[in-house]
Amino acid sequence: MKTILIVEDEEKIREELKNFLTNNGYNVEIITDFENTESEILKINTDLILLDINIPNKNGMYLCKEIRKNLKTPIIIVTSRNNEMDELLCMNYGADDFIAKPYNPLVLLAHIEAVLKRFAPDLDKAIPFKNIKVIPAKSVIKTETEEIELSKNELKILTYLLDKQGTIVSRYELMDYLWNSEVFIDDNTLTVNITRLRKKLEDIGLENIIETRRGQGYIIL
Amino acid sequence: MKFIDYLKDKIIEIVLINLFVIITTLILYSLKCNGWIIFDIVFLIYLVEIINFTSDYIKRKKFYNNTLNLLEDLDNKNLIHELIPETNFIDSKILKEILYETNKYKIEEINKYKNKEKEFKEFIEMWVHEIKTPLSSAMLTTYNNKSKLSDDIKIELDKIDAYVQQVLFYARSEVVSKDYIIKQVSLENVINKVILKHKRDFLLKKINLELKDLDTIVNTDTKWLEYIIDQIITNSIKYIDENPKIKIYIKQNKNDVKLIIEDNGIGIKSNDLPRIFDKGFTGSNGRNNNTSTGIGLYLVKKLCNKLKHNIEIESENGTKAIITFPVGSLTNEIK
Structure with missing residues (x-):
């Protein structure tokens, strides 16, 4: 079972997202301490990071760049700022995908599947x-x-x-x-x-x- | 500037000179001067004055003509005071001073409004951004608690999302600043994304969808184009008729790419057609469907103009929207 780390400061969304992904067959990790977001993230062993760009105390894009320096784990950025510039910046800072709020959860699922598949294609899966x-x-x-x-x-x-x-x-x-x-x-x-x-x-x-x-x-x- | 106008302007001086000449003549005559000498003096005075007026006239005419010509050629007329030719007569310097001061004042005023507008836009962007968090949260809740009730709420949430999106694009389109990025975009990706958004309608209303040869790259801003196409497809779905069908295809020409979105819906009445892009215009279709705001197509037109895409809507057994992406000019602009 693949593990997904949710980095999201809004508690309600975090819980709903956790439920949603768990129901869809993923193992979900969350972090609740946003004082040292970066080290918290690095502590957890995960297959994919779902990163909200608007977390407290830190610029999300900068955080993404920092994580990328240490980890090769795929990152999907979630944001409510829906413009081309942000998307471009995220990709430049090493994100693998980008999805805008409010998303259709099924579409989010499709994005997650696609990114995971790209990273670990099950060539021999039968x-x-x-x-x-x-x-x-x-x-x-x-x-x-x-x-x-x-x-x-x-x-x-x-x-x-x-x-x-x-x-x-x-x-x-x-x-x-x-x-x-x-x-x-x-x-x-x-x-x-x-x-x-x-x-x-x-x-x-x-x-x-x-x-x-x-x-x-x-x-x- | 006509010579006769110029002379009218100088009427007092001319009268004074004539008066002076008459008085001089009378004085010289009373001193019993020789008639020829008097004539010579009068002649000389007139000669000098004629030369004086003519040269002054030519100088001024040249100056004002130059200035007027410059003004005509100038795109930004505000800059005229920078370009007024240097002369040594005092009027031109004063004119320059006046233009400079009034322009400065006007530009300051304009900037004040620009800033206000910018602040407003930033507020709207922030607000839209904030409202999306509870919206996302509500959407996730409906997916986690599937029921008839949550399905109904989901539909309403989608509508709220569409309206929020409209506010955002309205704010963006009204502001002079440029907040889009034109780059090479695959039309197929954009269209797939929009269609996926309307999946529910397509499947439930059994709309036949025909996509043909969409694998083309155009120069545009993804988010804006997505919004534009979304508006057109939303309209097509809203006004479907029997055996609904939507056809999306491309016509590749030498200088442009045309994206055509065609439906066999109820169409638009020919007398409504010229006004569909007007702000607040709902037409007879819209009036029968009270959710129309008359903003959607207005925004589409505006965004298209900003992106330098052309948009036309025709209606004849259904509706046909044609978006034209110029190929050459924009590519050059990017380079």
Whole structure:
């Protein structure tokens, strides 16, 4: 499980953010002492730092620069100042990403995932299922004898359904997920993609893997 | 400056000279001077005066003509007192002095207002910045406590966010100072970001979205362009019709890139069209939808002008917004 450090002085946001990230499968660390923010941060071993730029007693950008001198941990800067200059400065001071308040929490999640992936790409990560393996990094399904390529959409749909294996995923939920990863498909395209995916699975002998539940959605059992 | 006007100006002097000549003639005549001598003296006096007036006229005419020409060529007319040609006659020096003093006073006045405006803008920026913290916090709370109620609140929070954003951009657009950075920006990234923001509407209202060849780099400010496109898409979504469809594509020309956002919504009435960018104008569509403030498109136009993008909106079976990014000129400016 990845650890995320939240550096945020507003208590309410800190707590909500902590809950939110914990619910989404991250281990969350926080700091509450902003007298020596920098040394507090350096004490904690973490995979990613979520840094609010407006913390007391310190210029956030300067802090970012200082952390960067000592650590290679990816930093995402959170700010309510939404202008180009700030974004540019943050990047110059060594931040890896930048997100403006008030953010859609799901978008924040997507940013976190993207940055973590960039830093530690799971090249060998494979999702096993029955007698096949899905390898997201290569966008293929691997059987014992062959490799079948998947399109970007097909891969996303398959991995999402596998992730939720055993529960019904509604079409809306699936589209919502795809849109979050900047695949803006509509109802018809989703149907087409599901059909193609089923065809590919059939070709390797996995028939009726993706079941349709009328009026509810899809499920992989 | 006409010679006749000049003479009118000098009427007292001319009268006095004539008077002087008449008196002189009378005195000389009473002293029984020779007629020719009197004539010579009178002639000489006139000759000197004519030379005197003419040269003075030419000098002044040259001075004022030069000054007027300069004024015409000058972009910043305030600088005229710096450029008035050096002369040795007293009027020009006084004129220069007067212009200098009045300009100084005026510039001080203007600066006073500029500062006030700046302070106001800074206050707004700070306020927007502050309000975003409770807004973020509320948004996170709704995500952590999913229910029908929190979903409803989420929608309202999004609206508050849009209004807050509007205040910020309004403040920014009204101020003379330049707080944007023009750099190379991928149109695709900007558009994806805006669309993602409206995901909910697209999915729930089943709006068909067609994106084509958006992989283009333009010179713009990301945040401002995001706001501009967001306004256009917000409008498209607001005024959808049956089988809603939004199409976004690019036309690449030699000297510019055109971004076209097209919808098949209810469109804009042709007599409303010329005024859609006016401040406070809501049109008949807006009046039927009482959340319109008539600020959105006004800001869009203003921001576009500042960024040197051109924006046009056409309406014929739906609405078509065309933003033009010039390719050549701005690139040169950056270099």
